[in-house]
Amino acid sequence: MPPKNVAKAAPAKVAVVADNRTLPSKEAALFKQVLQQYETKQWKKGLKTADTILKSRPDHGETLAMKGLFLASSDRKEEGYEFVKKGVRQDMGSHIVWHVYGLMHRADKNYEEALKCYSQANKIEKDSLNILGDLAILTIHLRHYSAYVDARMAILRAAPRLRRNWLGLAVAQHLDGQFAEADRTMTSYEEMLREVPDREYEHSEVLLYHASILEDAGEFEKCLDFLGDHASQIVDRQAYSVLRAHLLLKLGRKEPAEWAWQTLLEENPDNYNYIKAFVQAKDADVDSTTPEGKAAAVKVLDILTEDFPRSLAVRRLALDLVSGDEFRTKASKYLTDALSKGVPSIFADIKALYADHAKRAIIGELVESYRQSLEATETFGIPLSASSSEETVESSAAYLWTLYFLAQHHSALSAHSTALSLVDLAMAHTPSLPELSMLKARILKRAGDVDGALQAMTDARLLDGQDRFLNSKSAKYHLRADQVDEAEKIVGLFTKKDAPSPLQDLIDMQCLWFLQEEGQSFERQAKYALALKRYHQIFNIFTDIEEDQYDFHSYCLRKMTLRAYVNLLRYADNLRSHPRYMDAAKGAIEIYLQKHDDPSSVAPPPLTNGALEAAEEKKKQDKIEAAKAKKAADAAKEKDSKGKKAVVKKVDEDEVVPVIVDQDPNGDKLLATETPLDVALTFLRPLEKAAGGEVGTWVLSFEVAIRREKYLQALRALRSAHAIDPTSTALHPLIVRFKVLVSHLPEGTLSPTVQTTIDTGLVELLDGKSLDAFNAEVLQRGGAACVVAAAKGTLAAREGAQGEVEELLFQLLRDEANPTLADAVDALKVFRSIKSSKTDEFRKQASQRFPLAKAFRSPEEIAAGLAPRPTGNEGKEVIEES
């Protein structure tokens, strides 16, 4: 019998290639065309070619994916995604399908998803520069620093001759904190370069960037040497000098540092950073809190004043540090110089000193004496020198600006009627100066007379219709008086004429202040949907700005402006610490919380018959508009494809711009959300990240957390706020409420560990006290804000404490408590929230103390349009005996 044939070992198959990936030659050629058609943006042709392939190979994953891409680019996005997903399912091992999927997500700004797809593609095809490039940008955009390093490393290996790939790696290492490696990469790069022309901008930027890495790494000595070695090649002399001066100071080389900062001051003696650094180089400290420290700093500042007599910054800094007679002398010179010149901002400048009541009193005295002297003799009453009694005669403008200052001074002390009579005096002197009406408006605003303020600001605006500043202020005051339509009309005087509406132009130009003020106005008017709409628009603007950085990841590498690039990343990271974001987030979150607590309280008021019909009519109109817009969009598409045939250029043949119609122009859909807390979170989380140093952030965080029943998060919020400011009056009632809340939770809601954590946390926050003692303590601290906090705390701590709370709040209106308008308004809110029978009584008493305030006038008074009449002795003025 012949021996059985030994079975031939089948050649080991390495990877099982998907049956449907390889194409026969005809289809393969077509596929090449498909890729080309994508590169040249010929969507329609590409679609056809793809369909041809699919006729014979309907399961070819890569073609399916490309078809999806073409569809998405032709405004058929949903279909597009379906085909791409089909393609991925058919051929998961293909880098092309993942690349396409990544492109789709990236175009829709789903960066996290895009990154996942690109990572997949990269795993399969490790050396594709195409994929790596996009992958790298995504990693840095999402701040995955070590992944960025890996990507840049791979790119560099694949293409080491391209200069910017070295820089890309260095940047990645720098951002990932690998300072030594970044330094080495930069050094290799610099050694690689042969002839660099002297004073070349890009190279100079590269060198300065390298220096900044050394500085961040704490290698001050090395950095200094580096700067020295490359001095002749660095063209940004200012950056060079500043960095050098910093380093000298950090290294304790006092004399060279002093010299370096002096040179910088010669270029710009108004830069506070330069001044502070110079003082430091002289072994003193402008931020010192001891009398000796302050005196030492002042000595240095006096030297600087001699060297740079025209610098206001130096002299102003000195005012922070001196006191008593020296203060009087220096302040007098500073003030009279400004008043003589007619500087409108002098009060705004000086006001920061008013926290020191002694200084405030001195300034008040000084300016009052100038006024009297000017009235009598047209001089400030200050002899030119000790020997003679000769004085400079001032122009009449000096008198005007002195009155202007005094009015602001009294307004700051809440002596509103005095302030107003001073403004009237100034107006009699110089009737048509917009500044005076503006000031009157501001005084009335601070006194709470919203309508009177508007009137005055309108007067100001009409005095100079060409000035957008006056226009903007005027619009703001309209919004404060809840006249939204008027406000929009007025800003419309300066917005683009070809914009769909003034509001739309402001949205396009990212005008945050207007959107915020409108949102707040809508809130006051209980038009919550519209308010939400504005807050969301602000949210979107911040998203857009954050998005702006995307293109700069590659742009800056090309231009080599790397220091600016790194600053951009830090700016983007901190973006939402901007006060406008905080305001919008607060507004939105509060509405969503209210919606959660009591949906009926935010629902639009039921429409009367007439209004109902009008609403129905509007709905009809909106539908017609929407249909029209869609028709126009389709027609435009038609037109494009027809019109473009005549064009010779083949590129951009089928590009279509979809017309975006706002599906929710009035925010009704926003307000109708079934998950208000989830939406609130989307506003809150970025706030916690970027504005974690604000008590207000954690107040919001707490309110959201307790409603989500996330008690540990609530505790964390309270702790964070406490760490920032343990005496915060906003925090106080929250602690009380939390304690009460937690003690009323049913058994077993919290696991034992959580319970312990919370209990311990609360003991710390309450400082070991009982609720009553805790409330008593804050009351003891004195001051109006503390009274309100104690009242809120008492309310939360005990059932049936209503009477006690009312008592407390009435105390607020006594002189000793010294309430501000805001405190009193806050107190009134508390009365209203407990539906107290004494609400009107409180309102009346508050109205006596704040006669100009609209917030305390009865609806009848407001309706009757009675102008508030200042009595001249509203409360006691807040000036203390000096």
Added chain:
Amino acid sequence: MQHCNLNNLPENYAMKYYLYHGLTWPQVSFVAEDHKGRVVGYILAKMDEEASEEPHGHVTSISVLRNYRRLGLANKLMLLSQQAMKTTFSASYVSLHVRKTNRAALSLYKDTLGFEVVEIESSYYADGEDAYSMKLTM
């Protein structure tokens, strides 16, 4: 800067345009701040994008809030910017456009800073107003 610009002038820009300036020629733009760090005045400037024999700078926008005038801020901002253009980019001149009717700005550029009118560009601004094109040789 964007906020200051929106309050003062009708020619406004999206944030990305400000970023473009700051990330291409960071040396030539400056801001003036109050004690709380809020921008009360600014100069937004750039170098001419077309490569040429004579590099020159251009002022895209400059303004100071109304209630911070009379402090010489516009002058200071302009001088700092010019200095940087000269030192970092070897600019030989700076150019800018100004509304024909803006007397205050014209006086600043002509009288205080020494700019000269080169020509009138009709309907330069979006609202149809003419502009003076001005130049300062450094």
